[in-house]
Amino acid sequence: MSTNTSTSEIKLVKKKKKLTPKTIALRALVYTFLITNTIFILFPVLWIIGSSLNPGNSLYSSTMFPKNPTFIHYKELFTKTDYPIWYKNTLKIAFLNMIFSTILTTFNAYVFSRFRFKGRKPLLVTILVLQVFPSFLTLTAVYVLLMNLGLYNTHIGLVLFYAGAQIPGNTWLIKGYFDQIPKSLDEAARVDGATNFTTFTRIIMPLAVPIIVFLALTSFIGPWMDFIFQSLILSSAEKKTLAMGLMEMVTGQSNTKFTLFAAGAILVAIPITILYAFLQKYIVEGLSSGAVKS
Amino acid sequence: MEDKKKYAWLSYIIMGSAQIMKGEYIKGIFLLLVEILTIVFGIPYFAHGLWGIWTLGVTKFHFNEQGVAVFDHSIFLMLQGIISILLILIIIGIYVYNVRDAYKAKEEKKTTLRDKIDRNFHWIFITPGLLSLVFLILLPIVFTILIAFTDYSAPYHLPPRNLVRWVGLQNFKEIFGLKIWNKTLSGVFIWTVTWAVLATVTSFFVGLMWALIVNSSGVKIKKLWRTIFIIPYAVPGLISMLIMRLIFSGQGPINDFIEHIGLQRLGWLTDPHLAKFTLVLINMWLGAPYFMALMTSILTNIPKDLYESSDIDGATAFQKLRHITIPMVLYSTMPLLISSFAYNFNNFMLIYAVTGGGPVNPNYRYAGHTDLLISWIYKMTLNQQQYHMASVVTIMIFLIIAPIVAFSFTRSKSFREEDLI
The missing domain is CATH 1.10.3720.10 (MetI-like)
Structure with missing residues (x-):
């Protein structure tokens, strides 16, 4: 990008870079990545928590966000x-x-x-x-x-x-x-x-x-x-x-x-x-x- | 003193006698006790054990006149034989020590018990560990190796009903020679290697990617992201695996979702090819956080001036990644990467908990499409009782894994400071 040799000038260039549309796009990309990965990571965890609160007892009938959550299974x-x-x-x-x-x-x-x-x-x-x-x-x-x-x-x-x-x-x-x-x-x-x-x-x-x-x-x-x-x-x-x-x-x-x-x-x-x-x-x-x- | 040394020869016959004459009573009595125990209890046991491991028993199962079952249990005899050999070796060691010690002059200094204990401290401290090592690790290994040279298997060679025989190299000939065995072995072996490579590489790079992105300059609240990404590592592995099994099952939420958007339900765990893909995917979820945690500290240790000078040379972000970050990270994590490969090679738990080795492969003997060598061994041992073949495959795994682990180990810190070779 820059052929400047002094470090202070490089920092200057970097600071300017923050404002360009390219960096904004890049940052949007990074956050999209982070958020999709978060979903990928958290899904199984949230799903099992949700399932444990389901009133029924089979995999087929349970949903991730039960309408009437219950702690009955913990008691059982x-x-x-x-x-x-x-x-x-x-x-x-x-x-x-x-x-x-x-x-x-x-x-x-x-x-x-x-x-x-x-x-x-x-x-x-x-x-x-x-x-x-x-x-x-x-x-x-x-x-x-x-x-x-x-x-x-x-x-x-x-x-x-x-x-x-x-x-x-x-x-x-x-x-x-x-x-x-x-x-x-x-x-x-x-x-x-x-x-x-x-x-x-x-x-x-x-x-x-x-x-x-x-x-x-x-x-x-x-x-x-x-x-x-x-x-x-x-x-x-x-x-x-x-x-x-x-x-x-x-x-x-x-x-x-x-x-x-x-x-x-x-x-x-x-x-x-x-x-x-x-x-x-x-x-x-x-x-x-x-x-x-x- | 010279006078007392005269009796040293006596310890060839009576262990500890010379020590007792020298006034080293505790040591002497201990040695004497070893000899007495060996003669009284040891010799009959050893004789039976050595006979047992040589013949593996001669009396076939039958009922005698009183209607009592009489039989030789080949496997118990073999075990007794191995225990005998190990104990005999230990006793020989003590005996040699006893004779050598007898010719040594008595310690000049007057010593208290406390000092004595302190001087032999390392032997006292290490004995429990060494004994567990010999009997809990070495013994089972020797046993497993020996089984490979017998015909120990269901249905016709299973004690106590039947005797087990030594068969030499026949099992090895069979596994390479008989088509059904050979086919299973090569098929399972190829998948095991493929799996180990894919599983290690994918979680390594996903972990690296997470670490790089979370630590990149633009990202805010790094700590939050890092905590989220480490969660799969903290959840107990077996639990995660069972949850994954349910998530990807026929009526699980993934298929529900697919159906919801108007597509066909997929056999995530029942289609041979898709099941393999699903396993790699699940392993990524389980394994990447570990690598991310590692990378985070390694990345901060890469000297900053490397990046600064490459900035000056006008390197792009990708070039920096390709020529600085990845080589540095690879160098630091190579031993861990190799042990991760070895771990995945034997990743029994994941396979067993998620697919159970399935779907069934009719061309294989006792193995399914996703079975690794290790889960194949497990099935042969517990479900089919084909102990002889299980041992043969065990020896093969050992021969494959040993050099890999040894190589990675010779590069670790603990080993390098020790000039063993």
């Missing part, structure tokens, strides 16, 4: 279905998984980040290789193993498996974060007579809060989304989880649970969405730690 969830049990089970599994995963992984990561011992490198490489093997390709094995251990159809069996499966990948993630914490801090603590354990709890943990929150959050959320292992490991009605229950409502042959599903889905989505909103900062940090830093 608690009175006519096992929804409270599913919710309780899922919360329990999620919470236990969060504790187990966080402890196991941070312990491992701390040792690999801070200690130099015989066998360290072979172990790290082994973990790396294991990480490559998608954990749920081992469905059959897990099933037989838990059967053998008497942990089939128990929540603890499921949690053990979840916690174990996340170790390889997350150990590397957390270790990478720990590596960035200066070792001089540990040494200073050691000089003051701290043991390895106190160094871990007092120095490393507080400085690694962002990544630990990320780890805890992902291991808490995981069980809400997984369906495969739950359907494999849990079989009885009183052990069922939300993922299993909601899935059945949608895929079941009878087409009469649609609005119930909608209500159930919303009650799951609300707390999790709020959790994400509050912890957004940590999530972005955790996610981008896999990117190449310039």
Whole structure:
């Protein structure tokens, strides 16, 4: 556009540009784009909210904006279905998984980040290789193993498996974060007579809060989304989880649970969405730690 | 001290004896306990396990004179065999340590228990993790791989009614040789790769586009737009997928709308080609927000002077995008892009929740038009009990995915600071 060399003049040119019809057209285009995309994004969300307020119970008769909205399906969830049990089970599994995963992984990561011992490198490489093997390709094995251990159809069996499966990948993630914490801090603590354990709890943990929150959050959320292992490991009605229950409502042959599903889905989505909103900062940090830093 | 070393040879036979003589009681008793447990409980278990994994059982299911069912359960035997081998390896490790330690001089310093714990801290801290790794990950993997070399499948080779046999490479020959298997494998494989590429590329570019537009200078209240665009990421994935399944279903709102404007209802999820398109579309909705969130921070890290100097050279907006933004973003996100590819390659949940692999493809064995390798494995395992073939395909996925993940991993920060290779 301009061959001027001084930056101030370029800025001047830019300011003038704002007034041209071309920029107005461009801006209109940008906003049209934003608004159509917003509709594209929000439609499913609004649709399911609207559906949950429909008086009927089938997909066919429901509309996005019901004429006489009702909360009856929310009530029915608690009175006519096992929804409270599913919710309780899922919360329990999620919470236990969060504790187990966080402890196991941070312990491992701390040792690999801070200690130099015989066998360290072979172990790290082994973990790396294991990480490559998608954990749920081992469905059959897990099933037989838990059967053998008497942990089939128990929540603890499921949690053990979840916690174990996340170790390889997350150990590397957390270790990478720990590596960035200066070792001089540990040494200073050691000089003051701290043991390895106190160094871990007092120095490393507080400085690694962002990544630990990320780890805890992902291991808490995981069980809400997984369906495969739950359907494999849990079989009885009183052990069922939300993922299993909601899935059945949608895929079941009878087409009469649609609005119930909608209500159930919303009650799951609300707390999790709020959790994400509050912890957004940590999530972005955790996610981008896999990117190449310039 | 020399005197005490004389007894070190004793630890070849009695583990921990030398340590006890040196006065290292805790260590000594622990080692002794390992030996006792191995002899009393370990050896019978190991013997049965090793016999089991070698033969996979010999007694066919039958009722004895008392009317009690008698049988060898091949799969349980195989599992016991693997557990035995893993435990034997661990015990050998402890044994070697025991002998080496016996020849070492006793620690000179007087140490308290606290110091002892602190010195071996890393081993104490890492043991729970390593044990879970061995038994919850390594063990199932070894098991899965071994199944590929057996005939473990319905209807004739299913314990406890029947025994399972080792068959060598026969399953691999069959999957490549038999037409119906071969056809399914190649068909599903091609769709899996196509899907993984399309799913990754579309959500990457839509995410990039969103980030660029939201962050462009003319847009007001950026925070609002960013929040709206991140919503799909915050909604639990499974819920979104089930909602999408309903939205695109035969009597769902999309078809209602189409009918309303006077067109024919479409089989969004039931027409083979359209179903694939719909899946990519849905995945875009689910995946683009993740990339947008990533891009936003990466875009702000691109040095401003690059744009300024290109302004001076008279570059157009498109040229800047093409020659500065995209290369910079691609460079930063390459490892994530690759792991996203690997993730989509195995994106079981989406396929299972939205189409269930359907519509049915009569030319395929146990797979539908939109089945990925992974959901095909799932169906073979849970619905058809074709464990042997499921394992064969599992090994194939592993061989495809492993190099990809390994490559992306060698580029990550955590790995680079570690000079492993």
